[in-house]
Amino acid sequence: MNTGQSIGVFDSGYGGLTVFKSIAKQLPQYNYIYLGDNARSPYGDHSFETVYQYTLECVEWLFEQGCPLVILACNTASAKALRSIQQKVLPVKYPNHRVLGVIRPTAEVVGEYTSHRKIGVMGTRGTVNSNSYLLEINKFFPDIEVQQQSCPMWVPLIENNEHLNPGADYFVQKYLDQLLQKDADIDCILLACTHYPLLIPKLQAILPSGIELLGQADIVANSLDVYLKKHPEIAIKIAQESKRRFFTSGDTETFDQHASIFFGEDVQSDKMHLKV
Structure with a gap:
């Protein structure tokens, strides 16, 4: 019997909803709580320490809501906060809780998508500067060469719903060319930010032939499915009532308007109050 708890899904804003959408589709039976820290997004240009503090606060809030398992559906948080939370916080304060990220599951399978063994990674400054993908991909596929490109304008364009307008074309082309x-x-480009799938129509229109665009949503959903099967002691805690709740640290009306674009259906959120 489960204990009526939920799987927590966290992102700095809206991008994690693209991952949550795939998770909910593949594992619809579980209860979920999504939290977007929109009041303090984007995380991409913040320091490691700031991202760690913000992420830890949100993870602990999800623990308080009854989430024994939290998915960091955010590359920047995964790059800058996950390891410290897993190694320093969980063993001491929350030994029965688990926090997973999006970088390792992606790195484990990325080699299946390249024949040239040359991959491009496009992400926020924070993700790129952390070199997390370079390190993780090298662990699993030391023969693959990785080139990285930060795309600082992409998240603001997407979060302001300007990403499909003609004005976004310049920045899409600019970072791809760089x-x-x-x-x-390069024959595979990894979109290493959960916001970026919304740019796929524009990217596909200008991408040279022979290059595959790789998003993370289905990869993370598959990885979570495998994880829960391998860890029944975690899975048994999660209620199977197909309930979904959404929270934001920002304005709920604004969140709901934007979230539906990422999640693919109407969203009604509640306010998460920051401890500041």
């Missing part, structure tokens, strides 16, 4: 100038033989 990446491909580093290595013309």
Whole structure:
């Protein structure tokens, strides 16, 4: 028997909803709580310490809501906060809780999508500067060469719902060109930010033939499915009532308007009050 608890899904804003959408589709039976820290997003340009503090506060809030398992559906939080939370916080304060990220599951399978063994990673400054993907991909596929490109304008464009307008074309083309100038033989581009799938129509329109765009949502959903099967002691705690709740640290009306774009259906959120 489960204990009526939920799986927590966290992101700095809206992007994690693209991951949550895939998780809820693949594992619809579980209860979920989604939290977007919109009041303090985007995380991409914040320091490691700031991202760690923000992420830890939100993770602990989800623990308080009854989430024994939290998914950091945010590359920046996964890059800058996950390891410290897993190694320093959980063993001491929450030994029965688990926090997972999006970088390792992606790194474990990325080698299946490249024949040239050359991959491009497009992400926020925070994710790129952390070199997390370089390190993780090298663990599993030391033969793969990785080029990285930060895309600082993409998240603001997406969060302001300007990403499909003609004005966004310049920045989409600019960062793609900068990446491909580093290595013309790249045959797989990893969208290492959960916001970026909303740019796929524009990217596909200008992408040279022979290059595959790789999003993370289905990869993370598959990984979570496998994790829960391997860890029945965690899975048994999660209620199977198909309930979903959404929270934001920002304005709920604004969140609901934007969230539906990412999640693919209407969203009604409640306010999460920050401890500041």
